[in-house]
Amino acid sequence: MAQRGRGAWREAVHQASAMVFGSQCVVCGAVTGPVCASCLPMPDVQHRSLPGGLPCFSGALWSDETASLMLALKQDGVTRIARELAPLLTAALDAAVPGGSAPAMLVPVPTRAAADRRRGYRPVEVLLRAAGLPFQRAMRVTSAVQDQRELTRAERVRNTQGAFAVRRTAENLGRVILVDDVVTTGATLVNSAQALQSAGITVAASITVLSTPKRHTGNA
Ligand SMILES: [Zn+2]
Structure with missing residues (x-):
């Protein structure tokens, strides 16, 4: 060694x-x-304002250590790791929803069907369940969104624009908080929020487990 x-x-x-x-x-x-x-990762809540003004709260920064945990969950199938990451998501939610806020349903950003089939699970939903947080699968991916890892910021925005649709069963949701595992450029969260807003749904904020300005996570 x-x-x-x-x-x-x-x-x-x-x-x-x-x-x-x-x-x-x-x-x-x-x-x-x-x-x-x-x-064990400790919550270190990060706040960003995404393009268009959507607030984004993340439980911690992307680092070598937190990345190891996230990649174990997303790429290596170690779904048990969600229990250790769940407190970061809860911390982000607590920051996004101060006491007295109007109730909001948690809505995970949808993932590509091909990725779901390959993994056999949806990482964001595994994280939400591990945190004991109820959620509604209110969106779906409509067009062929390609893997974002090699895309520039501008390409990511185009890649996910118009890629998300609101499920008919979710159109009565009044107010939601979007949930993703990692925020990088924010393109995925912003385009998901636009789809929800087009359906008359208020997006109060977005939350993620980790926040990174870098491009190496396969997220947007
Ligand atoms: Zn260790």
Whole structure:
């Protein structure tokens, strides 16, 4: 191990832990998975105003450690990790909905059907369930949104524009809070909000687990 870089070691641990369903910490490799006590993420709520003025609250910043947890959930199928990430989502919600606010239904940003089939689960919904938060699947992806990882900010906006539709069963929702796992440029959240607003639904705010200005997450 001494001759291996920290990144390579972490990657090896990451893969091994996924294979044995998270018996090692996905961040540091300690044998108390899926996350050891010292790698448990602490809420550090971030606030941004997305294009158009939509407020966005995130439970923590994207970092090497929080990214390891999110990627274990999204790419490696370690859905148990959602329990450790759920407090970040709850912290974001608490910041978005101060006491006395009008009630709002949580609506997850929809994911591509192909991605859902490949994974066999929807990460945002897994996170919401882990946090014990009720939600309504009010939207669907209508057009062929492509994987966003290699797209620029402008391309991401075009990629998701008009890509979301509100389900007929959700059209009576008065007021909602949009939920996604990671916010990068905000294009996905902004375009989802526009679809809801076009259906007469008020989008009070958006919340995510993590916030990053970078482009390496596969989110928008
Ligand atoms: Zn650890």
